Amino acid sequence: MNLPEKASKLDEADALRGKRAEFVLDEDDTVYLDGNSLGALPATVPTRMADVVAREWGRLRIRSWTESGWWTAPERIGDRIAPLVGAASGQVVVGDSTSVNIFKALVGAVRMADAERDEIVVDATTFPTDGYIAESAARMTGRRLVPVDPGQLRTALGPRTAAALVNHVDYRSGRLHDLPGLTAAAHAAGALVVWDLCHSAGALPVGLDAHGVDLAVGCTYKYLNGGPGSPAFLYVRRDLQAGFDSPLPGWNSHRDPFGMSPRYEAADGALRARVGTPDILSMLALEAALEVWDGVPIEAVRDKSLALTDFFLECVEAYLPAGRVESITPVPHTDRGSQVALRCADAGEVMGALIARGVVGDFRHPDVLRFGFTPLYVSFADAERAARVLAEVISSR
Amino acid sequence: MNLPEKASKLDEADALRGKRAEFVLDEDDTVYLDGNSLGALPATVPTRMADVVAREWGRLRIRSWTESGWWTAPERIGDRIAPLVGAASGQVVVGDSTSVNIFKALVGAVRMADAERDEIVVDATTFPTDGYIAESAARMTGRRLVPVDPGQLRTALGPRTAAALVNHVDYRSGRLHDLPGLTAAAHAAGALVVWDLCHSAGALPVGLDAHGVDLAVGCTYKYLNGGPGSPAFLYVRRDLQAGFDSPLPGWNSHRDPFGMSPRYEAADGALRARVGTPDILSMLALEAALEVWDGVPIEAVRDKSLALTDFFLECVEAYLPAGRVESITPVPHTDRGSQVALRCADAGEVMGALIARGVVGDFRHPDVLRFGFTPLYVSFADAERAARVLAEVISSR
Structure with missing residues (x-):
């Protein structure tokens, strides 16, 4: 099973999958991995x-x-x-x-x-x-x-x-x-x-x-x-x-x-x-x-968060040439929050190129690409696409 | 010229008169004299x-x-x-x-x-x-x-x-x-x-x-x-x-x-x-x-504010039985802000009755009726009506 197929399976099995529809997200073709900086708009808010x-x-x-x-x-x-x-x-x-x-x-x-x-x-x-x-x-x-x-x-x-x-x-x-x-x-x-x-x-x-x-x-x-x-x-x-x-x-x-x-x-x-x-x-x-x-147990959020960051790291490992980025996010689940931080040369420019291609994370001075995984609305397909686009951007530089 | 007529003349001559339409005010029949606590909604804000x-x-x-x-x-x-x-x-x-x-x-x-x-x-x-x-x-x-x-x-x-x-x-x-x-x-x-x-x-x-x-x-x-x-x-x-x-x-x-x-x-x-x-x-x-x-000189606001508080005090004096309220707001313009504070027995209940009749001011512990005059949207007709309703409430007690 390739990674897009795996993403699809993981999304199908995701207990929180229905939550994404409660956010304003699908009007644009964006993978939003900056919810650890500003969360997406819940659909209840405008009214x-x-x-x-x-x-x-x-x-x-x-x-x-x-x-x-x-x-x-x-x-x-x-x-x-x-x-x-x-x-x-x-x-x-x-x-x-x-x-x-x-x-x-x-x-x-x-x-x-x-x-x-x-x-x-x-x-x-x-x-x-x-x-x-x-x-x-x-x-x-x-x-x-x-x-x-x-x-x-x-x-x-x-x-x-x-x-x-x-x-x-x-x-x-x-x-x-x-x-x-x-x-x-x-x-x-x-x-x-x-x-x-x-x-x-x-x-x-x-x-x-x-x-x-x-x-x-x-x-x-x-x-x-x-x-x-x-x-x-x-x-x-x-x-x-x-x-x-x-x-x-x-x-x-x-x-x-x-x-x-x-x-x-x-x-x-x-x-x-x-x-x-x-x-x-x-x-x-x-x-x-x-x-x-409402009705969301925080334990389910944690389970999905770890699965998302694990899967993103798996995709990064599979898609990126070895040595081009270095994860500074701990591997053990006990030591990991809900983001992945990759150290990368020219991280500011790389993040600019990612955003231009619809993958929104953020850059932290001096050399960190930061990707936040907000389990209520980020999918495994998002994670796979983010890693794939990152590989394209890095390879083209 | 009676006081309602005087109010009407003053409103006609008011240089800031057009500003009232820039607020959401006339959907209800309220005299809003609490803008010194929470200003009314400007019409630009919802959009x-x-x-x-x-x-x-x-x-x-x-x-x-x-x-x-x-x-x-x-x-x-x-x-x-x-x-x-x-x-x-x-x-x-x-x-x-x-x-x-x-x-x-x-x-x-x-x-x-x-x-x-x-x-x-x-x-x-x-x-x-x-x-x-x-x-x-x-x-x-x-x-x-x-x-x-x-x-x-x-x-x-x-x-x-x-x-x-x-x-x-x-x-x-x-x-x-x-x-x-x-x-x-x-x-x-x-x-x-x-x-x-x-x-x-x-x-x-x-x-x-x-x-x-x-x-x-x-x-x-x-x-x-x-x-x-x-x-x-x-x-x-x-x-x-x-x-x-x-x-x-x-x-x-x-x-x-x-x-x-x-x-x-x-x-x-x-x-x-x-x-x-x-x-x-x-x-x-x-x-x-x-x-x-935009385009409002603060001096024009001050002129209208003093005219409004003067006129309100004139109406209170004319309409209320002597001795039922005492203004604690200074008479000299040099010492007066943009509100009138009247000391009054049972001020809390009196303010409740005023609000029930559509005249919104506020009560300040222990015995003060406070009426704020916000020149951008309060009219002289508002001031006259507020004093008139206050007289009715006081007389009926």
Whole structure:
């Protein structure tokens, strides 16, 4: 059986196959492997957004804050995301950007740690914003930032560690870090841990509650398909909520926000992590986008994700001349997220040529071709075509 | 001439009269005097949002970050707002909530002040979130928060003041504070000043550049009609930008954001105040909403605003039994924003009855009826009807 035939068989057997029709994808002849940067548009969103704009804003206006449920959207949508990351309800709130949430989470974590612990450990290969914000959090809480290679995290954790900030999946290589093991190691060292789930939420089981994670932050416009710049989410484990002391105590997190008291009193629960007025249009687009998850077990998503990346690597191996690309994505399933990253000469130009031929991935400086596999809508035929076109582009150079 | 006739004459002579048709307002029989809380829907927005969702997100997907100008939206929309607040281009950036921007601005201001200055002065009657965030900024920069009555601001400013945070218009009373005078007083004391323009941007001339304001923050969903929770804006005066040291140095504010360097280097210009990925849907709705300002001089808006609030107060005086309400909005034009606040027994119930009769204002705890006059779409006939219905409601109680 050749690879196109194998792709066809795999697609036929795919339990998630029907989900693709719930996205706006087949109007153009594109293989979209950049859903780990911006998820495709779920078909429910345009109609819902038209209603939000024309009726909720246009007709009900101010009344929508109560009558259309705008005010409670951050908690409500948080609860919709919660099961996808293994959290019981009441622990996730949506709003603000990932960067702002990392600041809240990390400062909050440091403030819950023993005062004599003076270090914040951060994954040195992290997505840059995590490191920049961690540096600001360290500066503003009087701690020292300790950037370490993810392989050195366990040894870096110790009696001086207040908190650690770690990426679940490395944005460049696609390496999946050991969330249960590192969380346990942080706790054994007496430290708190903040996980960045940007590249795992919606791609694989996270198990926040099961693994006793302290705080976590994630993006909603990648595997959760919330739309460009849709608000991020923040998880604060239930038993830590009463001690969560936000550096951004805006009026939306007040116990009685409409009491207009000059004295701040933090609300109970996850909504303590809210700040200002939520960006309703972006937030309700996300809520509509989350409908595609109805009835989808995240374990099925993980199974398909691994099958897709395995198959793509098989096709790359079969189609490409040896030595022209090098995969930097781990082979063991236990260490792999939902993307494949190939190191390649002239990667920027190669990605440009791929996009021109309808295969959309992205280029990461300086030499990485990144292909994201979003199991709700990427098919095995997509994977085969992507590898085939990549081989054509590489051979023609 | 009775008051309805006078309203009719005033409407006929209104230079901004044609603007009302650019909003979605006349489908229902409502007098909307809550545009200082959520501006009405500009008619340009629904079509633009449909295109953003279906074509820019749905079809172009990731390509829209460059091809649809998403990446540069924060600065581009900032430049669209700039003339409305008297700022030359390159000094205003849009993104994040008002609360988050107050944190950036106030911490940034304190860091630019002499290190021995250990106080942050804040308007004690401010909208609560300003005070809460100022308290966090003081705590995180090792300063002492000094809340004072706005009347005492001048005397509170001194050699210990690092920065002051002041509201341009008081959200409850509608009092307009003396921005030129207080800015000059802060500078004379060697301090920086951050102005909160939430209730003045789009309602009256602000003159940021002319008055040498240091930093300013404002809301876009009130008089700028950007939609529920649309992103706020931040002004950093050009000559201060190189020294602006953000407490939220997210990757969007990096000099080379796609270089993915682990080392933070702040970009030049207003975009140094950006943080994470902007909420594109909310942001582009705002951009479309700003089209209604084309060709509208802010001075004409101010003239109409004062005429509307004068006329509303005249109608209230004529229609209501003496002593049943008390205006807490200043009479002198120099001290008045674009709203009228009436103190009234049972204000919550009275506002409920008004809304039931199609006159939408809002209630501010504990005893204030607040009526916002948004000159682009509120008519003198609206003002007359609002006062008349208020008199009916009060008389029937």
